[in-house]
Amino acid sequence: MFEAEVEMERRSSFLPLVLMMCLLAAIVGLGAYIVLQARQRTPLTAQQASVLVAASVHGPGPAITKFRTGLVKPTSDEKPGDPNYRLLEKAKIVTLAKAPHGAMIVSLTPQGERLLSDVAGFKKEKAANGTFSYQVPLAQRQFLSVTSVSMNGVNTATVEYRWKWIPNQLGSVFDAGGPLVKSFNMWDRQTLINKYGADFYNQSLKTSALTLARADREWNISTQ
Numbered sequence: 001m002f003e004a005e006v007e008m009e010r011r012s013s014f015l016p017l018v019l020m021m022c023l024l025a026a027i028v029g030l031g032a033y034i035v036l037q038a039r040q041r042t043p044l045t046a047q048q049a050s051v052l053v054a055a056s057v058h059g060p061g062p063a064i065t066k067f068r069t070g071l072v073k074p075t076s077d078e079k080p081g082d083p084n085y086r087l088l089e090k091a092k093i094v095t096l097a098k099a100p101h102g103a104m105i106v107s108l109t110p111q112g113e114r115l116l117s118d119v120a121g122f123k124k125e126k127a128a129n130g131t132f133s134y135q136v137p138l139a140q141r142q143f144l145s146v147t148s149v150s151m152n153g154v155n156t157a158t159v160e161y162r163w164k165w166i167p168n169q170l171g172s173v174f175d176a177g178g179p180l181v182k183s184f185n186m187w188d189r190q191t192l193i194n195k196y197g198a199d200f201y202n203q204s205l206k207t208s209a210l211t212l213a214r215a216d217r218e219w220n221i222s223t224q
Contacts, residue, residue, distance in 0.1 A: 044157040044212060044219055046146040053161045053210055054143040056221055062121065062137035063165070065174060065197035069094065070131035073103045080104030083188035084196035088112070090180050091173045119168050138171035139201045147207070155214040156222065160207060167201035174198040 067088060072080040080096070085106060088094045093112035097105040108116075116122050116136060123135040144162040151157050165171070173180055176198045181189055192198035213222040 043151050044149050044159075044214070046149055048219055049146050049149055049157070049159045049161075049212065050143075052212060052219060052221060053146060053159055056210060057141045057143040057161075057163050060141070062141075063139045063171070063197050063199060063201075064135055064137050065170070066133065066135050067094075067106070068127070068131045068133050069106045069108050071099060071103055071129075072106050072131060073101070073129075080106065082196070083184055083192050086188075087173065087180060087184070087192065087196075087198075090183070093170075093173070115169050119170060136170055137168065138174050138197050139165040139167040139199070142166050144205070152211075157212045157219075158209055159212055160209045162205050162207055164205050165199065165201040165203070171201045175201045177202060 065084065067084055068078075072078075072085075074080065080103060085094065085096060085104065089096050092109055093115060095107045095109060097107075099105050116124075116134070119136055121137045125133050127133055142164055144164060146159055146161045148160045149157055150160075167175065172178060174192070174197055175181060176189065176193055177200045181192060181198055184192065189198070211222040211224075212219050213224070214220075
């Protein structure tokens with residue numbers, strides 16, 4: 001009889017402890033849920049945006065231009081009479097000599113060889129037809145700062161930011177605002193910009209915008 005009373009007393013004292021622990025667990029869980037929901041609704045900060053925008057700015061890599069030396073014949077993609085060759089000639093990087101059937105003998109000058117050798121990432125390959133193809137970086141993008149973050153909803157934001165080009169020596173030749181490019185007519189300047197890598201490389205600042213979206217509590221560049 002005595003043992004039964006002790007057992008009942010033990011059970012009666014244990015039950016409130018279990019209920020208290022369950023209540024405590026519920027409170028902790030609710031608090032964690034509230035914190036999680038709050039984090040999911042926290043607006044994007046300029047510091048968070050800067051990391052993603054900087055990666056996006058640097059992601060495409062440098063602006064480049066391409067050309068060939070040797071006996072360059074017209075193709076569907078490139079013609080030796082295109083303005084990029086005439087621009088390189090004006091900059092004394094190559095010399096041009098006419099050849100039969102619309103072809104051109106393109107030769108790299110000593111000055112051109114020195115300039116290209118100083119450009120990081122410059123590539124030269126020999127083609128099966130005996131010509132040499134060149135792929136040369138012109139400028140790198142440099143992220144400067146986030147200027148504004150505008151929330152378009154709970155999980156999307158528009159980020160405005162500033163950046164600029166850092167041109168190398170050849171990039172200055174292909175600067176659309178420079179004297180060499182400006183010496184061409186409007187159509188040739190447009191061809192240089194659209195097809196051969198010219199841009200306003202020495203323009204001080206550029207302003208662009210990017211849309212970011214949040215999914216699973218992480219911000220990323222929107223693909224929509």
